[in-house]
Amino acid sequence: MITTLLVVVVILAIAFDYINGFHDAANSIATIVSTKVLTPFVAVLWAALFNFAAYFYFTDHKVANTIAKTVLEEYITLEVIFAGLVAAISWNLFTWYYGIPSSSSHTLIGGFAGSGMAYALIQGANPLDAVNLGATAKIISFIVLAPVIGMTISIIITLIIINLARKSRPAVAEKWFKIFQLISSGALSFAHGGNDAQKVMGIIATALIAQQVIPNFEAMPEWVPLSCYVAIAAGTMSGGWKIVKTMGTKITKVTPLEGVSAESAGALTLGITEHFGIPASTTHTITGAIIGVGVVKRVSAVRWGVTISLLWAWVLTIPVSAVLGGITFAIIHYIV
Template sequence: MSGQLVAVLAVITVALVFDYTNGFHDAANAIATSVSTRALTPRVGLTMAALGNFIGAHLGGHVAKTVGSGIIDPPTGLNGLGIVFSGVVGAIAWNLITWYFGLPSSSSHSLFGGLVGASLCAVWFGVNAEVLWSGIVEKVVVPMVASPLVGFVLGALLMIAIMWAFRNGPPRSQGFRRAQTVSAAAMAVGHGMQDAAKTMGIIVLALYTGGYHASKTDIPEWVFLACSTVLALGTYSGGWRIIRTLGRKVIDLDPAQGFAAETVAAGVLFTTSQMGLPISTTHSITSAIMGVGATKRLSAVRWQVAGNILIAWVLTFPAAAMIAILTYTVAHFAF
């Protein structure tokens, strides 16, 4: 077996490990609100989320193409594979750190930060790699800023509409618990469309860089199947620490509020996926929860917890980049 093939297999392996950590790290995105309002039991919620992730993964080709060709341009061969390997390791490490502390950070931005950090480090070592800054600004930075704002505003507006519709009496909790089954399922599909696609893009980039695939944007069917299966398994394992943070620590949600937050977040994910914009599912659902909660009263949102989450969001890109830099500093001797 050639050294280059071994390197390609190593990158695919760490990409699938990232996919798995993405699943249990972001399981909260789909089911935290439904579990906290008792619309779903935890195990039923995770089963539904895993199935939704599996289905959604087969619909996320636009995002995969952006990740595979719009973030970095590594050289072909071992040097390029070393960059991708180190970037993914940086993302995995930050996922595990934030999971340990129960912070719902963005797996997507940890991946992008890792890839950028590894690429910049490679350039310092004399490797002909390039960071596609225009693509990062257009398809990462702008959506990163805009999606939480959109989620917050739309969450508040939808909740205000629900409150107005039921102004003569409180909404029936049982009816909204049933509705949450649908909104949570939509969130799970949207998460699959976004997050499985990012791993697909990494695997295709590794195959192209290693000389085993002719295109950065054409995704083989086995890549769809592998990424959707691993993401679903990771989701089913459940990231309970983050589920508790989103479901209980940010705000105490009732079924109507949970339905509003999930519906808005799912809508944002579906729209951006079709546009090929790799946004954070974590940012979308967290901001929607805050927007919904703010309609009750501003003090209903536990802003100290929200502040800790915001700090994790800000740190994600540079922290993953730094871990990737350290990884590449060591790994480039092997690649």
């Protein structure tokens, strides 16, 4: 049954997807802007194009299915989803305002789980009973694994490229690496779109199932993925310049060669996690990849003080979003 609240939830979800786009635009374009391969305006257009192109390739929706199963079905209501989205949007805007590259994925998961736990508590159940612990544990483990995998792959790619190009003239090599960076940044944007748009698809599908508009996840109508990919691409076009500065210059100075390595590593990591239906963080992945190319130069090339601050933001995102989700649900339940 289609209700006003369902319409509001769908609009909020698409709004979150748009915010996700401009919050995470930096993940795709930070290195290509910092190396001056593209201007910021052209870079966001380039990234948005590949964000949307992912719609035609990522049709299995494995990540969306994982997100939909974060909270157990008996604890899912439209109010729970609404509260989770409000919490996720609030934390995303807060971290964007202060230029903190936190994970939009984990913000959404934390908000959704927190509101579900609050609902369980109000019903007199154990809050943890509302959460699919298996799916959540897998997601949380990739707070650590995604940046480590991204870093490892970027180190390997960087060392391979350095050895292959060691006899090339620097000016010629840099020209080619700028061309290759167009390809690698496109690949990263493609993977980002395929990974992150699905998270909102999972939330919308969950809302439709809760209202018995569709019987199950497999019956999700085509307008859901289409609108999600359009929203994330539109958000990317809006840019996120404060986070671009953090990602592109504050972690370590990035050259075109290193940009190719970091972006390629990020795209490969996200491709692997999407294949297994794991909603990994694009932010964590590309940050780890950028750290990897810095480490290849020398360990001191990485600004570890900035990196540690980012780690704190990563660790806090899920619990803070969960608390916000729980508080929002309680306000809706007792006051509204």
